[in-house]
Amino acid sequence: MKSQIMIRVKRKRIAQLVSLGKRLDGRGPTDYREIQLEMGVVGRAEGSARVRLGKTEVMVGTKIELGEPFSDVPDQGVLTVNAELVPLASPTFEPGPPNEHSIELARVVDRGIRESKTIALEELCVEPGKKVFIVFIDVYVLNHDGNLIDASTLAALAALLNTKMSNYEVKEGEIELKPGYILLPVKNYPIAVTLAKINDNLIVDPWLEEEQVMDARITITTEKDGKICAVQKGGSGCFTTQQVLEAAKIAKEKAEELRKLLVKG
Amino acid sequence: MLNMSQKKPEKMIEDNGVRLDGRGPKDLRPIKIEVDVLSNADGSAYIEQGKNKILAAVYGPNEAHPKHLAIPDRALLRCRYHMAPFSVEERKSPAPSRREVELSKVITEALEPAVFVEYYPRTSIDTFIEVLQADGGTRCAAITVASLALADAGIPMRGLVAACAAGKVEGRLVLDLTDIEDKGGEADLPLAWMPNLNAITLLQMDGSLTTDEFEQVVNMAVEGCKQVYGLQKEALKAKYVAVKGEVEE
């Protein structure tokens, strides 16, 4: 139908199935949808990736530019993440400046990368206090079918992993280009896992209709050694401590599985 | 920004007419088109033309919102042309630039003659175009792919709209200019054309051409559009032809 309002009988059905440990698309409670990952899809970007998580599709491009550091950390490069929920991705997205959903998405993806120190910002300094590299990560949602956070974090990490810069040397505060490329040094592999709560049942990777039925969601981002580096609870429902801890346990396991898509061994 | 910066090369066209990417003066860049690529949109299409990568989606006809924009006797056709920050050499801010606003307008006006808007009063038909990678001639590729998204959405049309640019580079008249050729050349003329009605629905030019050259360039662009049109038709039929081939032994 055209309207996004969920059909009552479907809402009941989804909730019923979930309480039986089943889902409408046949998945188990901790199963991800099929994931397709492509890297290097946009040549003009320094790095790029496209992730398809079921029908959700997200493209991420990285750009590197020279700029000024922040005054409180003069010898560090700058990381900035922006997310666009472009109107073509969903009838609910409207053109205009970022709203609370795209800003939350950007900040959660950012948190995962920043807190896990995935990019060594100290290595991106050219002239302390004056010139540093700025890494732009642009998240572009192309089709919204649920769980944008996990898809975007995965795509952002994949884009960082194939981000190339021209080889360079710093001589007296000036950049001198050398032949060839270097890869942006990536030190960690943060993976976000989102669980939705429907009537006290937790399910991993909610798709759009499950998101419309859920009362809350929780995203747990873990780094390569299993430590948790970012958490975000979303939605107007609530979690018990028990549920949060269970979610963390599930998230750590699932993150290890997803990480294998990008990192061997 | 630190990557392959595009310094203007010594020569863009060899004496024998061969261009930087190996094409002859009248050659189109290689084109790949796919229709029905997004599940949420009512219609969608994707094009790769040389290094251009552009996605278009259509939502509608739906009741026009806000209500004060609704037109009592026809549908409101809106097209939004927008570029991704990573689509160009220097990162582009996601906020719409003046260029994107102008292009949105001329693209809407290029497609409007093709759509039977009078069939759906008080509704809006929204087309969204996202440029994922740009290399010159994006407004033409955008029209080509938006026209397919409209057809894919099942919106009745008088015909498809095909678009192609032609221009003058280092004294030669050429078809389908890349970004380098546009920036370094003498003229660029994007044109959109409806083949069955023999009608031009978009025409812009910037640069310098004699009236003779102008006529030649316009004709060249129209010839380019004819080629693009053939590819558009194939793309629309592709899905059905494939299924038919598979099941009817």
Added chain:
Amino acid sequence: MSDLPTFYERKEIVTPGDLLAEGDYLAGDNTYKEDGKIYATRVGLVEYEDRRVLVVALKAFYVPSVGDMVIGKVIEVGLGSWLIDIRAPYPALLRASDAFSRPFKPQRDDMPSIFDVGDLVIAKIIAYDRTRAPLLTIREPDLGKVERGQIYEITPTKIPRVIGRKGSMITMLKQETNCQITIGQNGVILVSSRSPKDEQLAVMAIRKIEEEAHTSGLTDRVTQMIRSEKGDVKHVPEET
């Protein structure tokens, strides 16, 4: 057959703007006439019927037509009427007087208790013109609220294929899948059975019809598919 020029074979796939015929023909569905020439307005299969040229569209949205049975979703409860999404460019209206069979009394009548936002309704279109919303009724047998089942949405132009010639396809589907199947002209199909597995089977079959609607020999292939699916799956009694 007419001896005026036509440019395609019957059932060839045509695209918007394709010149289908020239001369004294009538412009049928999904075509238009200009300067004596008939062109397609949508992607579809062209048909020449004596003096009429038409296109059976492969993909189109629903345009309300009086007399059609449709399946829609309540999106707004107003004072005295419900607004219903029937997958058309315009939402449809169901008046309270239609549901209560008498004039609406605001103090007495509780609208949401009859139909609330999110409810599925089977209704019939009793009035429509381009200046106002399509008007619905539920005052006939088999119309009203949907209490159970799954819906599947397809492009409305393929509904005739799901029904089949003289109902051959829909009859076969009901028999083979053991489901109740209600078809809305607006491209919404309701499938209901005691067994969710049977419902899934019916949905699978409808999906196949949707994908191969433009091919021949479809009824047989769908029957085959259903039977082989049933054969592979042990029929487990209904699990609550």
